[in-house]
Amino acid sequence: MQIVGRGASKKFYPGEIWKDNNGVHINAHGGGVINYNSTYYWFGEYKSDTTSSAMVGVTCYSSKNLVDWTNRGVALAVSDDESSDIAKGCILERPKVVYNKKTKKFVMWFHLELKGNGYSAARYGVAVSNNVAGPYKYIHSGRVNPNIYPINMIGKDTVDVNSHYTDMMALKWWTPEWYDAIKKGLFVKRDLASGQMARDQTVFVDEDGKAYHIYSSEDNLTLQIAELTDDYTAHTGKYARMAISEMNEAPAVFKRNGVYWMITSGCTGWAPNKARLFTANNIMGPWKQLPNPCIGKGADLTFGGQSTYVLNVNGEFIFMADVWRPEHPSDARYIWLPIEFKNDKPIIEWRDSWSLSDFNK
Template sequence: MYDSIRPGQVWLDSGGNRIHAHAGSILFEDGVFYWYGENKEHSKPGSGIWTWGIRCYSSTDLYNWDDRGLIIPPAVDDPGSPLHPSRLIDRPHIVRDPRTGTYVCWLKLMGADAQEATVLTAGSLLGPYTVVRTGLRPLGMSGGDFDLVVDPVDGKGYYYFERVHSELICADLTDDFTDVSGYYSTHFPRRHPPMVREAPAYFRRNGKHYLITSGTTGYFPNRSESAIADTYHGPFTVLGDPHPSDASGTSFRSQISSVFRHPARRDSYIALADRWAPHLSETESDQTEAFHRFFAAVNAGESPTPFSTPEVDTSLADYVWLPIRFEGERPVIEWHGEWRIEELG
């Protein structure tokens, strides 16, 4: 039994197995927390397995988690399915349609030429889910890392996504949350990685809209950036790195996947992050400058030596969950080797 959160340490479920809910999020329903994400238990170098379905866990205290199984299992026998374990499935996000009660899950799939989305629906959070849309290129764009948002008042949906290697997009969702409506806005334009913003994590506080994003350096961590706006579509004002005490500039060797607001504690937010490569030291993990040089050369029309990184064993990835405090409107995330929910506001 756990009675605290210990960032960067191996986290086991109630059955004694390593938790696999990577690039994940938390939903709270009827007094229960549900944590879902990428199941990386078989994702070892050379395995040909990127993600073995989407797994979910439940808890009543955010410390101890029961494995609820694969809510979206891999389509092992169908190489053409978007759910085949060899497909590059990333960053599941699930929202509930308040009008119908339907759960809608979006998945990002990486391809050789573009990144696309697959959309699934279910009558229950724990499934079963049915694929309703695949090969989706939102607004005709290559859509990368993303977050889904449902307005708590009017129930309108929004889709924040990285237009791959270019900028961040906020797109209105259709009424059933399974597609984009056509209206969108653009934010944080960058010439190339690693400056391009990816992994958008949205949250709302005191009527303001926040985004925390990552630079683009593969599984190697980099410096996060926070921004604030008065509306979903901005304009956003950049507030800087929310990890100011991290001298390594690697967001404590992690990448934030989502921000969870605790439903029972006033002004309490938790940044959920993955430490994709825990075996790397701070010096080894900070590859931002190497990425910058490589993509700058590509952008200049040169043919640089291909940038190579060692394969990362994501089956051993850990989690870095840390509380967020605020200096006025600016979010600040500090390191705690161990902390407790009861210490939140």
């Protein structure tokens, strides 16, 4: 696919300070990008200097060329009302915005933890706007699909959740018996009434207009993929488990030539680890794991970053990752690298600098 137009030869410098139109390092972490009316909009977490808690909210930047970004301000502000789900000081992570062609509204999904409760809430949050840059209005948060079992937790390999449940919950963590119970749905049953946990997350809109919420669940042990309603603001009740008991987070999903791809990371807190790659012919699975897509120097630690999003640019793809700096959160950096396909598999190779015109080579 030919990449042409204004700024096609402008350079990206992965991992370096990335200044906006005001000369300030872009503050949009754990984010995602959408293209609307030939303009790109980057949404992400505003990080303060000393805390990773949400003291401002979700910021928005716009660009015509993906290199030069204009600060559009706060798209979703946290609330001064201490009773609000998104009270200032809550944890609000990995915001992703999608456009709904039917409702003509922009819908933002994010991972939400209630203020003062650590990571125990494990909720999703949703906000909507009539304007791409906002402001977004918070509408609700919660756990996923209460009282509904996943579509692929059926059959002989599923725990009889109505018998011996108490005994299974008493199993010692990380033992083979415990892993077996997890694979058969022990934590799905545990969270059935409240709904499934939702932490690191993304949203993917397929070519047919259907949208899906992909998130770390079951205490980050298993990824789940949940279908969204036609207006993209809630779940339909249809969902599936993948990479069961394998501890994945930071999902980034894209589709090429009818094949779905997902890049994730392991669960090592703020520290980087080796990226993981999955592929499927159906968004609901089954998903197959392939080797780490990163190659070259630093590949075993994803070049020091963690996946957050894959951006489709006219049929070419950009891998977006965050280099977290928890002691100085606002100084976290961004790694954007082109995804190449070799033997029909995605490859991400480190480059000190690159431009969109490199896709034409």
